[in-house]
Amino acid sequence: MSQSEVAQPADDTPVELDAPTAVAGAPKGSLWRDANFLTMWSGQALAQVGSQVTELAIPVLAVLLLHASELEVGLLNAAGVAAFLVVGLPAGAWIDRMRKRRVMIWADAVRAAALAALPLLWWAGVLEMWHLYAVALVVGVATVFFDVSYQSIIPSLVRKDQIAEANGKLEATRELANIAGPALGGWLVGLITAPFAILATVGTYIASFVALLRTRDHEEPRAADDRGPILREIGEGLRWVFGNPLLLRIVGTTGISNFASTMSFTLLPIFLLRTLGLTPEAMGVIFALGSVGGLAGAVATPHIVRCIGEARAIPASAIAFSVIACMLPLAATFPQLAFGLLVVQGFVASFTVLVYNITQVTFRQRITPGRLLGRMNASVRFCVWGVMPLAALLAGALGTWIGVVPTMWIGAAGQVLAALCVVVGPFWGMRELPDAEH
Template sequence: MTEDTTAKAASKPSLWKRRGYVTYLGSQTVAQLGFQVSVVAIPLIAVLELDASPVELGLLVAAERVPFLIFALMAGVLVDRFSRRRLLIYASILRAPLVLTIPVAAAMGWMTVTQLYVVAFLLGTLTVLSDVAALSIMPSLVPKDFLAGANAKLEAARSASEVVGPGLGGALVQFITAPFALVVDAVSFLVSGAMLSALPKDEDPKEKAESGKQSAWQDIKEGIAFVWRTDVLRWNAVVAGLTNLFAYAFLAIQFLFIIDDLQLGAVFVGVLLSLGGVGGVLGALAAGWISNRLGIGTGFLSGSVTMAAGVLLVGLAPAGMGFGLVLAGSGYFLFVCGIPIFNVAAVTIRQAVTPAPLLGRTNATMRFLIWGSIPLGSLIGGVVAEATSSRAVVLLTGAALLIPTVLLVLSPIRGLRITENQDQP
């Protein structure tokens, strides 16, 4: 590092001195903690309260992800035309009453799998808007060469919530039943929305009026065209899309696998997910260092390899509380450890190479392509598990996750590094 570079780095405030970023980090941490409770509670409602089949579980996961196929591209237009801060606030607060319909229905004796599908779909729709706005607001909160570190801290917060949240969720399900555990999730959305309101105001919609002069379809096409002509974004979309396809085939049936194949109870669902959360925290702490010191491409590749190894270990775990629990716990640890390393690299590349006026549409296009594979993967996982076994799905998806790893080795992303003066197409 040159003296000039060192002086410039020293002259910039650290991430912890950037009030907007710290506020945003806090809001996301609160929301993630509540969300992790629902990650455990909603599938367990389907399995324990409503006796859902593998296909119904696959449909439940798919219902929450289908909105990315339907609404992601239009969400990008909204995010580039309106205040990203305001959209984040609305999306957070509106999710609270949706989640509360489940405990209310349970108390009235009206709860059905169909209701879970509807709530999951509507929550997914608001998540689309929130997710695209969140990805797009980050470059306005920190400089470009701080993006990897900022994204890594967000992933660390998410991973830390995965340590506490599933264990808390499992305990709440055990003592107050799964439907009423969701009250914690609803409260977290309200608190997060209040914290987001303290963010510095971003551009007023009037300042974005220029983008509104063309139709929404023209805006969408502009975002798609930018992704298509940018090599690293094309490869990013292919690799991340395939990773989600295979990973969510596993995630859709993981609760059935833990309960039926590993013969562990609801409490151990939380234990395994919490062990994964510990791996996620360590992965998130390492993600910024790997991306900054070894290169963003190395981060992408190492995250991909670690995820595949973790799922394979889970699939090889025998039933029971002894060696099976140890092997499954190690697998969850590795799988979730790889996720933040992978995600930090994928997200930072998009934020660094995209001009600010296109951030919403670029992130929306990437989410459409990447998360659009999740419903298909979830359905495939459920169908294959019903036709064969949950264990077969876990082993097959672990092997399939090596495909994106090979593609990364062949792609221009492998040797990529991100700097403050990163060129934009």
């Protein structure tokens, strides 16, 4: 999740060409007619499916094959997102100096190579937990660069009036991947074991790599004289994000929610596979069915925004995805109903998170100058994703100390509190969020 702001940059340097000018040659009308966007989109669709396979296969590998403890699972999850805390801020400044599509190409290559090492190590009989930590760290760093570039490239691919449509299509694809990926991952884990199921993800990252090579963007590289020291540029991105009170509240909700939800989801593989005794296939089906809500949310977001307004959609969706989080640990109280409760929880959470994400991401991209997109995204990711490795470590420690289910209840309570940042504030009194200042 990420945000943006409407104030001008801290200095008075000229703003880079914005989306309408930079993409003046893009086809008008629906993006279904834009072959260039469709090329990039198709590669991302495959990569999203592949990433979902690995998100299921690696925890199964750790919990069932390497017999990881709660603390080891916490360390593994922390390793996967530590890069957002460690390199998130400088990555944004570096990315704003580079062509974002090229960054994404290199990131795909690194992720594919790193993940390919796991089945090779397993086949050789030498795979250990520290290998998983190392691969998670490498993939995490590459993902930082990929994701910040990915969320910054849209204005250089489509016209400004197509940004919301592009975000909707990309998020809908992500949710389709969330539906197909876990089910496919569970099937592959059962068929060829978790280590070799990871090879499917390697193949999809290669497909994304090829699609990005064939995509053409209209990004204008920043002039050499429009570059300052890294620390100053990082500060500029942070000031851009925190200079707007609406964004400050959104970042607050997102960051607290991510911290709390990470506490729950870090221990989710142990909760499902050990506490509830489910199989990897059942785990995949739960994730897949729950993700249908995300697809529905992506489709419904434009209608919801038209009905209640862009501004009010943010607190309304935050209330829903925060409260429904309590149903996750509640499943342990009713083990006979656990499967159904988990599917409902996943559906409602995915639906409302997508409404929240599409709305605020579109807001961010709409008002941020092109020269600041990378730093803005990196600054937000640092704040809202940088808390996740800390939460994962805390979850591992608490899971060992007080148990899995009590730790997940603490996470659920934290998510409810997270919604207050946007529920108490100016959003209800507005209908539309502010546009860019010119």
